[in-house]
Amino acid sequence: MCGDREIRCRGWEFAVCLLLLSGILSAGEAAAQEPSGIAEVKETLQVNMNVIWTCIAAFLVFFMQAGFAMVETGFTRAKNAVNILMKNLMDFSVGSLVFFLVGFGLMFGRSNGLFGTTMFALGGIEPGEDWSWTFLIFQTVFAATAATIVSGAMAERTKFISYLIYSAVISLVIYPVFGSWAWGNLLLTDNRSWLADLGFHDFAGSTVVHSIGGWLALAGAVVLGPRLGKYGRDGKPKALLGHNIPLAALGVFILWFGWFGFNPGSTTVAGGMVGYIAVTTNLAAAAGAVSSLLTSWGVLKKPDLSMALNGTLAGLVAITAPCDGVTPVGAIVIGLVAGVLVVFSVLFFDAVLKIDDPVGAVSVHAVNGFWGTLAYGLFAIDGGLFYGGGLRQLGIQLLGAGVAFVWALGLGLLLFWILRNTVGLRVSAEEEMKGLDIGEHGMEAYSGFQIFSTM
Amino acid sequence: MKLIIAYIQPHKLEEVKKALVQAEVGKMSVTNSLGCGAQMGYQESYRGIKFEVNLLKKIRLEIAVNDNFVDRTVNAIISAARTGEIGDGKIFILDLAECIRIRTGEKGSAAIG
Numbered sequence: 328m329c330g331d332r333e334i335r336c337r338g339w340e341f342a343v344c345l346l347l348l349s350g351i352l353s354a355g356e357a358a359a360q361e362p363s364g365i366a367e368v369k370e371t372l373q374v375n376m377n378v379i380w381t382c383i384a385a386f387l388v389f390f391m392q393a394g395f396a397m398v399e400t401g402f403t404r405a406k407n408a409v410n411i412l413m414k415n416l417m418d419f420s421v422g423s424l425v426f427f428l429v430g431f432g433l434m435f436g437r438s439n440g441l442f443g444t445t446m447f448a449l450g451g452i453e454p455g456e457d458w459s460w461t462f463l464i465f466q467t468v469f470a471a472t473a474a475t476i477v478s479g480a481m482a483e484r485t486k487f488i489s490y491l492i493y494s495a496v497i498s499l500v501i502y503p504v505f506g507s508w509a510w511g512n513l514l515l516t517d518n519r520s521w522l523a524d525l526g527f528h529d530f531a532g533s534t535v536v537h538s539i540g541g542w543l544a545l546a547g548a549v550v551l552g553p554r555l556g557k558y559g560r561d562g563k564p565k566a567l568l569g570h571n572i573p574l575a576a577l578g579v580f581i582l583w584f585g586w587f588g589f590n591p592g593s594t595t596v597a598g599g600m601v602g603y604i605a606v607t608t609n610l611a612a613a614a615g616a617v618s619s620l621l622t623s624w625g626v627l628k629k630p631d632l633s634m635a636l637n638g639t640l641a642g643l644v645a646i647t648a649p650c651d652g653v654t655p656v657g658a659i660v661i662g663l664v665a666g667v668l669v670v671f672s673v674l675f676f677d678a679v680l681k682i683d684d685p686v687g688a689v690s691v692h693a694v695n696g697f698w699g700t701l702a703y704g705l706f707a708i709d710g711g712l713f714y715g716g717g718l719r720q721l722g723i724q725l726l727g728a729g730v731a732f733v734w735a736l737g738l739g740l741l742l743f744w745i746l747r748n749t750v751g752l753r754v755s756a757e758e759e760m761k762g763l764d765i766g767e768h769g770m771e772a773y774s775g776f777q778i779f780s781t782m
Numbered sequence: 783m784k785l786i787i788a789y790i791q792p793h794k795l796e797e798v799k800k801a802l803v804q805a806e807v808g809k810m811s812v813t814n815s816l817g818c819g820a821q822m823g824y825q826e827s828y829r830g831i832k833f834e835v836n837l838l839k840k841i842r843l844e845i846a847v848n849d850n851f852v853d854r855t856v857n858a859i860i861s862a863a864r865t866g867e868i869g870d871g872k873i874f875i876l877d878l879a880e881c882i883r884i885r886t887g888e889k890g891s892a893a894i895g
Contacts, residue, residue, distance in 0.1 A: 566828040627830050634829065674830050687829075 376597035378461045384592020385461075387585045388468040392419050392475060394581030398640075399479040401575025402633065402686040404567065406762025407483045408772035414478040414490050421491060422471045422498035430470055431463055434503035435514040440521070442504045443511060462514055465595065469536055472589075473502045476540030479686035481547040483567075484554050484759050487767045489746045493547070501738050502539055505731060509535050526720065527727040528707070530604075531593035533648030533699035534728050539735045541693025544684070546739025550747055553683030555759050564677050567685065572632060579636045583612055586643045590650045600651060607650045607658035608643065614662025615642020615669070622670040634670050637687045641669035644692055645699030648724075649706060657706035657713075664702075665695045700728040783878035783894060784852050788843040789817060790863040790871040795841050801862035802845075805854045809894075811844040821869035840871065846878055848891050 396415035400408050428448050436443030445451070452459045474497045478490065509529050511520030529535050559565055569575060591604040619638020623631040642662035646653075649661065672690035676682045684690070704721030705712050712721050746752045753759075758766035765771065790798055795812065802810065816837040823836030847855050856873055864870055883893040 564831055566826075566831040566833045568828050623830070627827060629827055631827070631829065670830075677830070 373597070374458075377595060378458070380597040380601065381461050381465050381592060381595045384588035384595075385465040385468050387588025388465075388472065388592065389585075391468075391472060391582050391585030391589065394578045394585055395472075395475045395479070397574045397578030397581065398636070399482060399578075399686050401571040401573070401578060402479070402569035403482045404762070405570040405773055406764055408570070408764060409768050409770055410487065410763035411478060411482055412772075413487065413768060414485075414494075415475055417491060418474040418478060418494040419471045421494040422474045423467055425495050425499045426467050426470045426503070427463065430498050430500070430503035431466060432503075433500065434466070434506040435462070435511060435518075437515060438507055438511050438519045440519050442507045443518075459514065462595070465592065469532060469589075470498050470502050470506075472532075473536045473540035473543075474498050476537065476688050476692045477544045477547055480544035480684040480688040481551055482685045483763065484551060484753055485547070486751055486754055487763070489750055489752045492746060492750065493742065496742055497540075497543060501543065501735060501742075502536075505539055505734050506535050508730070509727060522723075522727045522730070525726070526723050528652065528703050528720070528724065529648045529700060529727065530651045531590045531647045533644060533646075533696040534731045536696075537644045537647060537692040538696030538700070538728060538731045541689050541691070541696055542732055542735035543739040544688045545682070545693055546736050547743050548682050548684050548689065550740060550743035551753055553681065554685070555756060557683045558681060562681065564681070569633065569685075575633065575636060579639055582640060583643065586612070586647075589643075590647055594651070604650045606655060607653060608646050610655055610658040611642040611646030611650075611662030611665070612639050613642070614659045615639050615645070615666035618663040618666030619670050620666075622667045626670065626674075633687075634673065637669050637673065637691055638666035640691045641665040641695040644695040645702060647696070648699045649703035652703060652708055653706040653711075654708060657702075657708075657711075661699065661702045661706060665698060668694060668698055697728045697732070700724050783881060783891065784847055784849060785876045785878045786843075786845045786847060786852065786855055786859075787874040787876065788845075788859050788863070788871060789815070789840045789873075790843065790859070791865075791869060792839055792841050794863045794865075794870075797862040798843070798859055801858040802855065805858040807845060807847065807851060807855045807858060809845065813842045813844075815840050815842040819869075819872070838869070846881055846894050848894055 392415060396412055399411045399415065403411055431449065432445060432447035433442045436445035436447070438444070446459075449459060449463060454460075474494055477493065477497070481490065508520060508522040509527055510523065512518040512523050554567060557565060557567060586608055587605055590608040591601040594600045594604065616635055616639040619641065620630050620635040622638075623629070623634035627634070642665045645661050645665035646658055650658070653661065669687070669690050672694045673684075673687045676684055676689055682689070701721065701724050703711065704718075704724035706714070707716065707720055708714055710716035710720040712718060743752060754763060754766055788798075792814075799810075802808070817840050818836045818838060821838060823834055823838060825832055826835050827833070843859070845855055852875065856875070859873060880889065881891075881893045882889050886893075
């Protein structure tokens with residue numbers, strides 16, 4: 328019955344289409360006399376659609392800042408909520424300014440082989456309709472994503488002033504210089520960009536954005552040391568409970584939503600690939616959520632929501648590099664592996680390496696950024712090992728992800744070591760116990776509510 | 783005059799209140815409290831780490847009464863709060879030295895009633 332109606336509907340629509348088509352054809356006959364005019368209109372339309380789509384995607388990625396803020400606030404204690412929100416606001420704001428002034432030029436300006444040397448503050452680009460402005464806002468929100476990953480791993484114990492300095496340095500130099508190696512030819516297409524020239528594929532930034540942020544987060548957590556009370560005298564990890572799991576869940580949903588700008592937007596072209604990449608992105612996220620749930624259920628005996636939330640993000644991070652070049656089944660497998668990986672990685676960093684990462688930022692962004700980048704070498708329809716492409720692409724992917732590891736972790740350790748020995752990286756023990764909200768900012772997050780805590 | 787302090791299960795508060803009103807005991811203070819006793823607690827886990835929760839959420843009732851109201855107050859609390867399971871709570875009865883109503887300055891039994 329239903330089917331019949333559908334066919335009738337289609338018949339009716341078909342008639343309308345024919346009518347419309349005949350109208351367009353007759354108009355086309357008139358226009359056929361100046362085919363160059365039509366081509367011009369089509370081109371203008373495509374360019375404008377590209378601008379609109381890229382801007383909408385940039386705004387979606389901007390909203391991910393809210394997602395990060397909620398995840399990190401939810402997974403930490405009430406006494407540090409103001410501090411972590413302030414850090415999320417400031418790494419975006421400081422990052423936006425320095426990326427505009429310096430970072431963008433280092434990343435996308437005319438390269439000397441190691442980094443860009445032109446286009447600082449977009450010098451030479453007229454204010455107005457130039458594509459570079461659209462590209463700048465899109466790249467700014469990406470740089471800010473890398474920067475904001477770190478705040479979660481360093482939560483609840485970092486001096487605010489040191490975090491501000493770190494925020495400037497990542498967007499000023501650490502992120503853009505590596506970015507110029509992988510993405511330096513995105514704006515000036517003949518630019519030298521040595522990883523990209525080798526064939527390194529990181530479509531939307533598993534390595535460029537997430538691993539760079541994740542390895543810096545690891546460096547920060549290592550140099551800082553664990554929160555007070557995180558490890559007992561016997562060295563066993565203790566649970567420092569996040570104070571608002573509903574906020575953390577809201578944050579993950581916001582991030583998932585924002586990722587539909589992050590990956591499909593990295594086309595910077597309004598075309599059919601947008602929908603395809605949205606599909607691979609969504610499948611990997613869903614697979615990551617399911618496999619992390621099952622892993623935590625099996626290993627920890629309970630389906631742990633915080634692990635499933637991390638698993639969702641792990642799937643998203645992993646599919647970010649290969650999202651345009653794998654099959655839907657490939658995307659699902661990549662997400663499934665990410666969800667398993669993130670649970671064991673969280674337990675490994677927490678209990679074996681004893682590195683205190685309150686929100687799981689290193690496991691989500693660094694480890695799964697690494698995995699997602701390698702996954703392209705395995706699952707790429709064109710050149711992946713599992714599709715008969717041999718080891719070449721996998722080798723290049725491993726090289727790129729390895730260079731990111733050395734670059735970000737090395738510079739991160741150096742930066743945080745310098746901060747520790749100059750302005751100081753960590754608040755006093757007394758301030759840490761009372762909470763950074765009072766010590767650093769002189770205010771409470773939940774004034775008027777009774778916060779009952781024994782930790 | 784006596785001060786009756788009772789610790790009960792949080793989910794029994796509504797029933798206890800109803801029983802007290804039926805026994806014509808209409809004045810009380812209620813606070814949230816944490817405590818441990820024979821119930822021992824239970825295990826929670828967070829991100830793979832198990833931990834004991836041995837301070838359980840309880841409700842603390844404080845009721846000041848004249849001596850002739852002690853029994854009916856205690857009976858009302860017991861009748862509504864008892865399930866027979868470990869964790870039902872405890873009642874303490876203390877002598878009350880004085881009671882003053884701030885609004886009028888009345889003292890003793892007149893202030894309590």
